[in-house]
Amino acid sequence: MYRNVPTGVGARRRDLRLSPRDMRAVLERGAAWAVSRGYGSETELERVEEGGCLEGADPDLLSTRALERGRPQLGTLGSGNHFAELQYVAEIYDEPAATAFGLRLDQVTCMIHSGSRGLGHQVCQDHLRVMLDASRTYGIALPDRQLCCAPLDSPEGRRYLAAMSAAANFAFANRQVMTHWVRESVCEALQIAPEAARVETLYDVCHNIAKLETFEIDGRPERLCVHRKGATRAYPPGHPGTPAPYRHVGQPVLVPGDMGRYSYVLVGTARAMRETFGSTCHGAGRRMSRRQAKRAGDARVLLGELRDRGIHVRAAGLATVAEERPEAYKDVADVVRVVHEAGVSTRVAQLRPLAVIKG
Amino acid sequence: MGFRFFDHTADVGLEVNASTVSALFEEAAVALSAVLSGSAPVEPRERVSVSLTACSVEQLLVDWLVELLGRFDIELWLAGSGRLVVEQRGDRWHLNGAVAGAPLDPHRQSTALPVKGITYHRLSVRQTADGWRATIVLDV
Numbered sequence: 001m002y003r004n005v006p007t008g009v010g011a012r013r014r015d016l017r018l019s020p021r022d023m024r025a026v027l028e029r030g031a032a033w034a035v036s037r038g039y040g041s042e043t044e045l046e047r048v049e050e051g052g053c054l055e056g057a058d059p060d061l062l063s064t065r066a067l068e069r070g071r072p073q074l075g076t077l078g079s080g081n082h083f084a085e086l087q088y089v090a091e092i093y094d095e096p097a098a099t100a101f102g103l104r105l106d107q108v109t110c111m112i113h114s115g116s117r118g119l120g121h122q123v124c125q126d127h128l129r130v131m132l133d134a135s136r137t138y139g140i141a142l143p144d145r146q147l148c149c150a151p152l153d154s155p156e157g158r159r160y161l162a163a164m165s166a167a168a169n170f171a172f173a174n175r176q177v178m179t180h181w182v183r184e185s186v187c188e189a190l191q192i193a194p195e196a197a198r199v200e201t202l203y204d205v206c207h208n209i210a211k212l213e214t215f216e217i218d219g220r221p222e223r224l225c226v227h228r229k230g231a232t233r234a235y236p237p238g239h240p241g242t243p244a245p246y247r248h249v250g251q252p253v254l255v256p257g258d259m260g261r262y263s264y265v266l267v268g269t270a271r272a273m274r275e276t277f278g279s280t281c282h283g284a285g286r287r288m289s290r291r292q293a294k295r296a297g298d299a300r301v302l303l304g305e306l307r308d309r310g311i312h313v314r315a316a317g318l319a320t321v322a323e324e325r326p327e328a329y330k331d332v333a334d335v336v337r338v339v340h341e342a343g344v345s346t347r348v349a350q351l352r353p354l355a356v357i358k359g
Numbered sequence: 360m361g362f363r364f365f366d367h368t369a370d371v372g373l374e375v376n377a378s379t380v381s382a383l384f385e386e387a388a389v390a391l392s393a394v395l396s397g398s399a400p401v402e403p404r405e406r407v408s409v410s411l412t413a414c415s416v417e418q419l420l421v422d423w424l425v426e427l428l429g430r431f432d433i434e435l436w437l438a439g440s441g442r443l444v445v446e447q448r449g450d451r452w453h454l455n456g457a458v459a460g461a462p463l464d465p466h467r468q469s470t471a472l473p474v475k476g477i478t479y480h481r482l483s484v485r486q487t488a489d490g491w492r493a494t495i496v497l498d499v
Contacts, residue, residue: 009395009435009463009473010435010463065429068429068433069429069432069433072433073432078473079473080472080473080475080499118429118432118433118475121475121476121498122429122476124475124476125425125476125477128476128479129418129421132418132479144479144480145479145480145482146478146479146480148479286368286369288368289366289367289368289369290371290472290499291364291366291371292366317397319397319472323472359473
């Protein structure tokens with residue numbers, strides 16, 4: 001997996017090069033572009049939020065620099081808190097939902113955490129500048145300049161949403177390509193055919209994104225812009241946005257923890273639709289700053305300790321390992337308990353790490 | 360004079376001090392490279408000319424660091440020492456000059472922190488009794 005999925009700053013595969021035309025197609029079509037190039041199958045797309053493509057994406061709104069940063073980074077994991085992790089199902093809390101998701105005890109799973117890479121960061125950077133001016137134009141008082149904004153129906157607001165949707169499509173394509181390479185890695189390692197390996201997508205869900213979605217407000221359906229920052233989508237059973245195979249139980253929610261403890265699979269609820277615009281937590285959240293985490297101990301010692309517990313970590317840099325040490329994060333079990341008890345998503349399964357690749 | 364980091368839960372804070380505003384921008388480039396490369400020295404192998412204009416000195420600093428960040432993301436290019444002239448003409452701020460640097464050598468240098476962007480959170484560039492000071496929070 002570490003060999004097949006480019007990991008860390010500057011890593012890339014030579015067998016995936018994008019022409020400007022390809023880039024345009026990626027930004028317009030998202031995960032469907034990846035499938036059209038043989039990275040996965042059409043049936044997987046129904047298990048991706050929005051089918052792996054946001055409508056209204058406009059590649060023409062991206063700067064040359066955003067495209068330059070993105071082109072070499074499609075099909076790359078990145079670094080920082082991005083990871084790909086082989087895990088096993090350690091606990092099942094909700095049998096019917098787990099069965100619908102195809103999860104059973106001791107089953108091996110893989111979780112990928114990555115996004116729109118430098119392309120998305122540049123889209124953000126480019127539009128911060130626009131939004132600073134827009135905030136002045138529209139008389140918006142800012143408590144912090146990083147919170148600059150514009151009304152959604154203003155030209156600036158509409159352009160940003162269209163550019164961000166293009167970045168989201170890049171992220172869908174990126175994860176689809178890596179998912180395919182993970183599948184190939186499993187087949188290579190076990191020397192089996194893809195049909196025999198049965199490595200299937202459970203779900204691909206976004207986080208840190210703003211999207212237009214429909215909610216019932218005072219008994220009437222309204223189109224709203226939902227910004228899920230540090231949050232992810234948690235649609236209930238029966239919702240048309242919940243993929244058909246899961247519609248009787250609810251949308252799967254993936255909540256990564258840290259590389260030493262566990263991650264969770266939850267399921268969306270009707271209560272989330274009523275109380276949190278169909279949203280729940282995205283992850284554990286940091287407890288220590290990166291500098292504090294680095295000072296907390298030697299990365300080599302940490303790698304040894306994890307290995308002794310059966311967790312094998314391959315990382316492009318030791319600094320990332322130190323910064324991402326398990327105790328740098330809150331215990332995700334505590335975070336999950338809160339959303340479970342609040343009823344905005346409920347526990348289905350706990351996944352424990354076996355092998356982790358990081359940038 | 361020089362730079363120091365300060366703690367921020369999810370991001371990295373940077374305080375840069377220099378005797379002149381031009382030197383402040385030169386030092387900020389070195390500081391960014393230190394974040395990206397884990398403080399390993401950067402060889403001044405290639406010179407890159409730069410010319411930027413912005414409506415404020417703070418925006419010019421953001422544009423300058425974004426320019427360098429883009430070069431790192433695309434070519435792994437790290438900035439070292441620079442010769443810059445930063446000045447205000449009318450209501451615009453201008454940066455002109457050249458910076459010397461080299462692509463990161465993965466065999467010799469490890470990347471320390473992936474920097475996603477330069478934020479406006481707590482951003483300030485101001486004149487002090489001894490020169491100039493910039494405060495920048497990097498989105499990592």
